[in-house]
Amino acid sequence: MNTAARELTIALAGNPNAGKSTIFNALTGLHQHTGNWPGKTIEKKVGHFTHNGFKLSIVDLPGTYSLAAYSPDEVVARDYIISEHPDAVICVIDASNLERNLYLVVQVLELGVPVIVALNMVDHAESMGMEIEKARLARLLGNIPIIPTVASRGKGLDQLLTATLEFVSANTMACNCEKPTPFRVDYGKDIESAISKITNTVTANSVPMNGYCPRWTAIKLLEAETDIVKRIGEISKGDLVLNAAKSQISHLEELYGDDVDIITADRRYGFVSGMSRQVLKSPSVKRETFTDRVDNIVTNRLVGLPIFMGVMYLVFRLVIDVSDPYLNWVDSVINGPIARGLSALLTSVGAWDWMHSLVIDGAVAGVGGVLVFVPGLTVLYFFLALLEDSGYLARAAFVMDRFMRVIGLHGKSVIPLMLGFGCAVPAVYATRTIANRRDRLLTALLIPLMSCSARLPVYLVFTVAFFGATASTVIWVLYVMGLVVAILIGLVFSRTFLKPDENTAFVLELPPYRLPTARSLLLHTWENTREFIRKAGTLILSISIVLWFLLNLPWGVANQRDSYYGQFSAAIAPALEPAGFGNWESAGSLVTGFIAKELVVSTLSQIYTGASAEEEAVPMTVSEEVLSVATSFGEATADAGRTLVSLIPGINLLGTEEVVEDTALSHALRAGFTNLSAFAFLVFVLLYIPCIATVSAIKQEFGWHWATMSAVYQTFLAWLAATMVFQLGTLLGYG
Amino acid sequence: MTQVGIPLSNLRPGQRATILRIGGNRAVRRRYMEMGFVRGEDVLVERVAPLGDPIEYLIKGYHLSLRQADAGHIMVQVSDEHSR
Known part of the structure; x- marks a missing residue:
């Protein structure tokens, strides 16, 4: 053997x-x-x-x-x-x-x-x-x-x-057409004779078929499949075969008065129907199945839409609330024990200060920036897999298709767009459930306009500082503005360079509902999460390191204003003048916001109040560190559990929402912005360049071309909208 | 068969029909055929989506939805008016 x-x-x-x-x-x-x-x-x-x-x-x-x-x-x-x-x-x-x-x-x-x-x-x-x-x-x-x-x-x-x-x-002959398999579809006398005329041309002229089975090729040529025609045209003497096919096609079309591929598809289906009639015994009366009963409710004219909204709300809450405690845990572990441990290690080996800073502020912060997405993504991927495997996703597409069609999209686009309110990164990956590339792309370009949860801290800090009692209304206006802009942009794109493909019909199967297996759900979740860490992770990490250099070069800068980053921010600041916030501080915070939107707040706080909110490290032993990581994970799980239970109406284990206090930052902001320029700034934050993670997700899914497109159009859009807000506001006397 | 028939999109939920002819451009026709919309096949209108479009059909024992405009290319003859 x-x-x-x-x-x-x-x-x-x-x-x-x-x-x-x-x-x-x-x-x-x-x-x-x-x-x-x-x-x-x-x-x-x-x-x-x-x-x-x-x-x-x-x-x-x-x-x-x-x-x-x-x-x-x-x-x-x-x-x-x-x-x-x-x-x-x-x-x-x-x-x-x-x-x-x-x-x-x-x-x-x-x-x-x-x-x-x-x-x-x-x-x-x-x-x-x-x-x-x-x-x-x-x-x-x-x-x-x-x-x-x-x-x-x-x-x-x-x-x-x-x-x-x-x-x-x-059957060691694997794929060998020289020994034909006994299986053949009979296409009827006329088509069969056309097929043999073409295969005879192949043998008579000994055309080298490059491994293509002659009978199959003949059928495809008769069906006028463009890529097969092209490939046969490329081989020597291929044109003889193409000519033979061409004359057979015109002969057959004259005979049937229809395209040959329609006739062959019809014959093939006829063959299959005959076969299935011979082997299948099925009951003549169709019983109402479980799927029919569920569909009578979830796609019902009255309650279908509310049910869809409810499902989306639930998924959204689960993704945000359940992952939030874990997100904080990951954050605390990275910035706590890991940063402290590495820091101690570097000190003990006598590393230079700049190296210390590169590792801690550059690499660890960068890795942290990637890893904080992981809990939310894991939860999201799990629920997406659940929705898809159970069959509900197809129903959601069915229910929402008419609405999405208005902006030139497919019903299936609705889920990624809704997810965009949580985080654009998983939302971009969620477009994978859409089959057509053009639909996927348009959806991905609109996703960053959904106001993601990372922008919320920025809204909160500003609205509390400037709008007091009307803060929540202002935030609501921003969310709606994102939606309205997405609809407008969808209308524009689908009428210009992303026109719907005329050759694709909307065909959506509504499969029977099935109980997904735990194994397949977990595998899907794991696979997608790993993919995110591997691909998006490397890019985010490298950009973070580049940014660290920008912040710390030329060597020995004491003040951020003098670093390349500060100089760059100051250089672009005048461009923001028409929008009302043309100072280097705003520009600088927007630049770091490209890394992650919530960084806008921390940058402003660093610049204005001069203090980074970092606490002095309490010296701890290794065993204490491990213990604290474990206990904080336990606390995170308990928090997630409480949040889950609190989703049931009438139960609240969370206590009242915490109120954002008026901080030193608020005072500083009021000195730097007016109410109007603050609002224009928020409009800019809502619409401008998606964060690195989103841009890299778009790059991964659609290539650099579209990632750049997304970044450029949104930044332009943001500038335009913020300028309009500021200029109109000034005209109306709100300045 | 020479009947002209009526477009599939004109049928109401619960109506059953036999497919006579598929129109539309070549790629779209081919797609429909591959999903089972072939001449002589029975199709049952299951339900209309809450916003009036698309429409769900039962064909060859499985459920499929098509937009109204697309279903307009499929010509059928009503075969059965059973109430549901």
């Missing part, structure tokens, strides 16, 4: 909602990593493990209904199978929705790869009274293994793996 483990690559294909990712997660567990497909921003998941002496790589293809290459997802899935030659493709199909799922299976089979079918959710199909003749289905699909599974409960997965490995070992 061969001692070296044989390496196998197996791809998972399937319709959205067929349970593909559940199978992927169950097979690969934590041994998976995510990345992007080459040249595409669509997420790629790969998992590795060994089984019976095989080294397996499982590739999770995007969930698609077809391989027709109309959406980026479909192109990715198809290109992977054609050009990467996986050893086998496992098609995961929803047993309770056999016919539509088989349509994809047939398309994968047509590519000429070894296919294994996982007949998933058989329990659900059986509970609906459906019976599937597996042996017969296997025969009709060309003698391929069909394994019933219930992935959410781990049933049938061992059998699936074993069958896959056996099948692959028996």
